[in-house]
Amino acid sequence: MSDKKPISSVNDFVVRFANVNGSGSASANEMFARAILRHGVPVSPRNIFPSNIQGLPTWYEVRVTEAGHLGARGGVDMMVAMNPQTWDKDVAGIEPGGYLFYDSTKPMPSTKFRDDITVIGVPLTAITNSTYTDPRQRQLFKNIIYLGALSALLEMDPKLIEQLIGEQYKGKEKLLSSNVHALHLGRDWALQNLKCPIGLRVRKSDKVGDRIFIEGNSAAALGAVYGGATVCAWYPITPSSSVAEAFTAHCKKYRHDPETGKAKYAIVQGEDELASIGIVIGASWNGARAFTATSGPGISLMTEFIGLSYFAEIPAVIMNIQRAGPSTGMPTRTQQCDIIACAYASHGDTKHVLLFPEDPAEAFEFAAAAFDLAERIQTTIFLMLDLDIGMNHRLCRPLKWDDAKQYDRGKVMTAEMLEEGRDFGRYLDVDGDGIPYRTYPGTHPTKGSYFTRGTSRDRYARYSEEGSVYADNMQRLVRKFETAQDLVPRPLQANAERPTKYGVIYFGSTSPAMDEAIGLLEARGHQLDRLRIRAFPFHSSVASFLAEHDFVYVVEQNRDSQLRQLIVNENGIDPVRLVPIVHYDGTPITARYIAKAIGDHQDHLKVTPLRKAVS
């Protein structure tokens, strides 16, 4: 019935599952993604879910990508339409020549389909109901049955899926065999009744290598374990809760004293974000490595304490898993929208260190490094993730740890050092890097104690409202922030094949889409040098990059181009030379989007020579 040639593609397509929240489809859908990985073919999956528990639509999208593109692609080649509520929109979203997979138990009027797609009906409900009587079983196994049918349609190796089921239900024989049975129910039905395979196929490959498949939040939590965090205080909020939950799980596994069974960590679910950051600050003040994980609204609440951490110079680590704001915004959608809120959090003149990991591997590394940095710089360190990295599985290089690594506890004066007669002034800049020494409470009977406060004080921590004393301290804080430039992860630059006047700056979860967009732009004839920013304060190479290019695009996922604002503000450059490329509808930015936005702008630049901007 199709008037468009069906899409034919091996190892390069997008399958989207439309489900009803609470139907238990998540694990079957994830198994589909993992099964493709087991074929040696990279995938990039994304959860698209509502901010309620049951009933509303959810989508799970699997980008099958031999080329290894890990950003979202946009468009859907095959829709597994299991949610009647969103049927019309789902069907409309299929690329011309694409495929629609649906439960054909109940007949549908032909108006519900499209002529330019291939429709594949499997009577899932009928098959399920004739096999199972228990309603929950019916619901759950229906998902495995469609997984089985898909495996036949896409020519996947069922053994690899069986293997996965085996791993998932290890030691639970009954569940294992019933899942395998359901898989084959669907698979056999498809093989007997449908033309298998279709144009989309999964073929074994070797493109996955030793990469791992992990969510950013889980990797960050593991980073906290490796980085030596012993105190975690948190308050539930999507999309950050799974950081604390993963930290708890990792600690339970790896952080109990084998002899006593006692915990080498303390995790407190605070009564709110104020308490959580207060606990972090109290613990860090007292020499433990502590962190909290939160999202935008939590950051808003924490700002008074963040100012205290800045001014009183107390280490703290905050993992901010950003979601779409402002206010409650879209709590389960992704954005990079707290850049300004975090960079300048709190009243008065403040500046904070931000780290921008691009994937779970960096989330792990940066999370671990955040504790060194917090203690080294004695300030708050923000690990800026977002929902797209935090709550989606991503393929990334394996996590690595150097066993020779010792924690950098920063400048801490010990009892011995005090005994030696070293001059201790809590806010003395002894080394000229703006970073003073601190002492832990209880260090020495008569030396090194001081009073921590958010009020102005002199270099010896004595309360003072003397203007010059205050200014001296504020200047040292600026020095300290300059020192931080060289301590935080540096930006990474990649140049175009040919010299170019154009550059692009991007960061965090935008990375994979940007990497792919570069290829699309090159194909369109545009050469761009790239700079991936990995931290604030900006390293001097950011200023150099800006100086070397006439126009620099800044790609980010918020309305107001917040990173661009920060670059303009901190580098004092002409804003006209920084072109904002923004995407903020809550879905992850795609290569197609970036390539179009930059490409159009570049084309425009070529046609109309730019008039000198008057400011």
Place this chain on the structure above:
Amino acid sequence: MTYIAKPKFSHPGLKKNDLGYTHRDYEGKISTLCAGCGHDSITASIIEACYELSIEPHRVAKISGIGCSSKTPDYFLGNSHGFNSVHGRMPSVLTGANLANRDLIYLGVSGDGDSASIGFGQFAHSIRRGVNMTYIVENNGVYGLTKGQFSATADRGSKSKKGVTNTDNAIDLVAIALQLGATFVARSFSGDKTQLVPLIAAAIGHKGASFIDVISPCIAFNNHAGSTKSFDYVREHNDAVNRLDVLVGRDPIAVDYAPGTVQVVEQHDGSKIALRKIDADYDPHDRLGAQTFLARHAAKGQIVTGLLYVDPDAEDLHSHLNTVETPLNTLEADMLCPGSSVLDKINASLR
């Protein structure tokens, strides 16, 4: 410049405690509070209690919020670390500090504005978590530092200095602490050092959440007729249920206590509290009884003071979390980091 250093001179003949420390070793900077402020008397009582307990001053961490009361940690235990945090949030900072190092003594000092208004939640949650601390509220019924607004502990019907009548109900922090499961609850009066000093000493010895509400008149804004937190009013309405002595490493019962009116409570640290009962029926081990007793007396306008409730077998947050005995802040990479071989296994499980 508001900082005033205390002259270093100390009299050679000063009395020394078991550690060889004199009173001076427990003092801090000179107070910048109004002369006659109740808070300064509480400072003096803390100094006295720590001296008597022979605490090493530097083993105490003193943490406060913001307010006149919260400034006081600067005025005692000059050799210990202090932390003047943010308004109302002392409890969380103290909780974190305590989690980091269970070996120090944690003294939380707060005001009624600090704890009963902006910090009411944090007060409640630190108590219900059983953080091992001595939480002192210096309760004057007003905001001292911001010049005399009613606080949430101001009694309904009491009058401000300007003659305004408070129409809101008061929060009784002692009643709340009892309800939340504090394992040591007391109330006292800044003008009654004989009662207050041993209460503080006993609270420090207590393992668990100790809460002491100390009525502490603000002479600048709340010491007039019509106030229920003035020196005169508190003296007239004070109804003490007991008086106590804390005995550390000495014979438990002094001879002058009449039999039958003394109760000895042994604390986890081995110290003993000898409770001289004034109200013969009052049982400080009965949480429910304490709650009704308080409520009945409050209705009559009386301020019940003394050790109102104690559970000598209390557990603290560290016990609940089953944390190691070694302070968490001393654990290094070799104790905390699972290492690269574990990471390899984790990697393998993620393919």
